[in-house]
Amino acid sequence: MNCPSDWPEPIVRVQSLSETGVFPDRYIKPPTQRPTPIFSNSEQATHTNIPTIDLRGLDHDHLRATTLSQISEACRDWGFFQVVNHGVSPGLMDRTQEVWRQFFHLPMELKQAYANSPKTYEGYGSRLGVEKGAILDWSDYYFLHYLPLCLKDYDKWPALPGYAREVIDEYGKEVVKLCGRIMKILSLNLGLEQDFLQKGFGGEDIGACLRVNFYPKCPQPDLTLGLSSHSDPGGMTVLLADQHVAGLQVRKDDTWITVKPAPHAFIVNIGDQIQVLSNAAYKSVEHRVIVNPAKERLSLAFFYNPKSDIAIEPAKELVTPERPALYPPMTFNEYRLYIRLNGPRGKSQVDSLKSPRK
Secondary structure, three states, rough: OOOOOOOOOOOHHHHHHHOOOOOOHHHHHHHHHHHOOOOOOHHHHHOOOOOOEEEEHHHHHHHHHHHHHHHHHHHHHHHEEEEEEOOOHHHHHHHHHHHHHHHHHOOOHHHHHOOOOOOOOOOOEOOOOOOOOOOOOEEEEEEEEOOOOOOHHHOOOOOOOOOOOOOOOOOHHHHHHHHHHHHHHHHHOOOOOOHHHHHHHHHOOOOOEEEEEOOOOOOOOOOOOOOEEEEEOEEEEEEEEOOOOEEEEEOOOOOOEEEEOOOOOOEEEEEEHHHOOOOOOOOOOOOOEEOOOOEEEEEEEEEEOOOOOEEEEEHHHOOOOOOOOOOOOHHHHHHHHHHHHHOOOOOOOOOOOOOOOO
């Protein structure tokens, strides 16, 4: 499988469509994929939300076991949870969101200088997947690499506003630290050595990247999605959601739950690679994004991934005669290319990898 060097058809910026009020048929989802209106669906009435966990409990002996247990339950029952008091400065979180908001409001000709291609996805983009004639999502984005350092190229990062690269760099370093801390917790909760998952990802030689999602106002939010239903192909995702505009929906027992972000929280979710490593003790979970007719929305998804050429397979410690290995070895590079060629497709990508039972 080879990724094409360019998109199959001309790129249209969703922000430009939003500003003119145009809604092309290319964004109309099949009826079964359309969202339920956010303010009328049944889950809103139940006030259901993903678990919120205070990480300060890890620093206190009398709270540590309870906090570990809360994270374990969230991983097994939801695949999603929020963390507060996580150690990343609220001021830095706010500055980073503001930098990106300013970028997306720059004149189009300045943003176009950072236009991306399917080869690496790095830069300013407006579609995922390279299928010609595909139904598209109502969003623009910016994708960039933090790790490994050989892929980190400041020239591909926005130079405007003037302090953007400095803020984006500091943000990435702080979130990488948080990811390393959470990886230890996940390992311990699986009954493994605390550095097991980190070693399985490649130790210090892992991948980390950021996709900033920009969801412009949409004239027909009942017909489209900002991001189609999918599970994240990587290891773990740490999301800084928009504090003012809801949009992320998580699938729970065949119901779509609209997540309500806590102030200055990060939303953490399990990716496909941890599902494989844990032999499906932890599962990645379908999620999607709905759009708003009156407000734009911005979110920052930070992906913490295995080294691209390491074969990922179920941990031998978690394979038993009663629960054999569910997945064959596959490198993250091979899996990522598979995703790029097909685009978001619910949970079908990782489920299709399952080994046939002997």
